[in-house]
Amino acid sequence: MRLVIVGTGGMANSHAKKFGEIEGVDIVGGVDRNEERLTAFCDEHNIEKRFTSLEDALAWGEFDAVANVTPDAVHHPTTMPLLAAGKHVFCEKPLASNFADADEMATAADQAGLINMVNLSYRDVSALQKAHDLIAAGEIGEIRHFEASYLQSWLTQPAWGHWDKEEKWLWRLSESHGSLGVLGDVGIHILDFAGFAIGAPYQSVSCHLKTFDKAPGNQIGEYKLDANDSFTMMAETASGAVGVVHASRFASGHMNDLHLQIHGTKGGIKVTNTGDLGELFVCSGPNLEKAEWEQVELSPTPNNYRKFAEAVKSGVNGHPTFRHAANLQQVLDLAVESSKAGGRKDIPLSTQLQDA
Structure with missing residues (x-):
């Protein structure tokens, strides 16, 4: 290629x-x-x-x-x-x-x-891939509830650079420079993280977006700092599971942490992006009555770059596709509408074309 x-x-x-x-x-x-x-x-x-x-x-x-x-x-x-x-x-x-x-x-x-x-x-995280497989196989039964978060702190610590002095951070804080804020930058990751594990598209969302004052007049040079910095969301999947999703760049103490918990009729699953493969814990079977969690051993999975190269070579499209990302974009659009209107937005399933 x-x-x-x-x-x-x-x-x-x-x-x-x-x-x-x-x-x-x-x-x-x-x-x-x-x-x-x-x-x-x-x-x-x-x-x-x-x-x-x-x-x-x-x-x-x-x-x-x-x-x-x-x-x-x-x-x-x-x-x-x-x-x-x-x-x-x-x-x-x-x-x-x-x-x-x-x-x-x-x-x-x-x-x-x-x-x-x-x-x-974050599709590359082995723990997420394994969680998806276990849930699809019925390991924790029918999904009822989930909670997911993506926490960063680069607005409160300079480990990655000074956000108020470097273009690579400033543009992410400015709608006029094409940013969708934390919702578009990392919110799309955690929505995909949860949705892929559950194995169902989103059916409705109710979201609140928040932009905090960060500079005099909320502007640094040519960058108007008007993109959202944090969001909280309630969501329901087409399979009937309900959950909460949130993300922030003000999450002091968290460099770049994804956390996901999914609870079903036969057990629960915890996923993080910690370490090279992520971490996966399952509470099911004999552990369910004791509410004890067991860590699952993981193996490396191919990353998106390799999957794309293999897809070009084979002529068979890989995942995640443009169609899947377009469906997620519809969720983001309705999240913004919901925040402006202060209420729930249903996602027309007829517009969520098959992820092929």
Whole structure:
């Protein structure tokens, strides 16, 4: 697979590293309007071809697939011409800034018969994959209740850098720079984390989004700090399970922690992203009456980068797909509407097209 990386900011380094470890993948080009950033990135990763416009890269055309690592709001306008040119696309999350754009991307990819995947990276957690398998096999019975959280603290500690001085953090705090706030940045991860484990789409949500004052006038330079910093959500799945989901960048004491508990008629499951494989605990069978939890041994699972490369090679699409990410985008859109209206929003299941 001959791969081009579009967008050469911080996350692009992870793509270059992960794809560079896969036999048979050749990273042949980089694209970025910022020539200085593009040159530094391509020099660091020994990438020969450099393009300051997507149009120039498509005119060259000597590649099979693209890793789209542009900012959220740019995913749609960059992915659509790539699909039209017959290129397979591995896109960062969220797929788009709204459901209409995400739906258009998913439909175009499916109609073109191209490999399309979204880097919902916590699918790589072995504990989550095992939890999904156990629940699908009926280990804890019918799902009744769940609670899920994604906690970060980079607004209260500088371990990853100073949020008020670095572009890679400031744009995430600004709606005018394409950010959907913590809801779009990490909320989509925890919604996917819980939904994938449960094995059912969301049916309704009621959400409250909160933006905190962080600077005089809530602005630093060109960045208006108006994107949400924390959210709390009540949700129900199509299978009838109800639960709570929340995320924050103000969760002092938590660097980057995902927690999930799922409770069914025959037991419960706990999942975290702790360690290389995550951690999984199950309370079922003989342990149920004693309310005791047993840790499950885990094995490594392929990451999304490898699954995308294998999908391009085989011609069979992998997961998570554009369609799945579009369905999640609809949940995000309705969460925003719910927060503005102060009430529950039902998700029309007829619009949640099959994740194929």
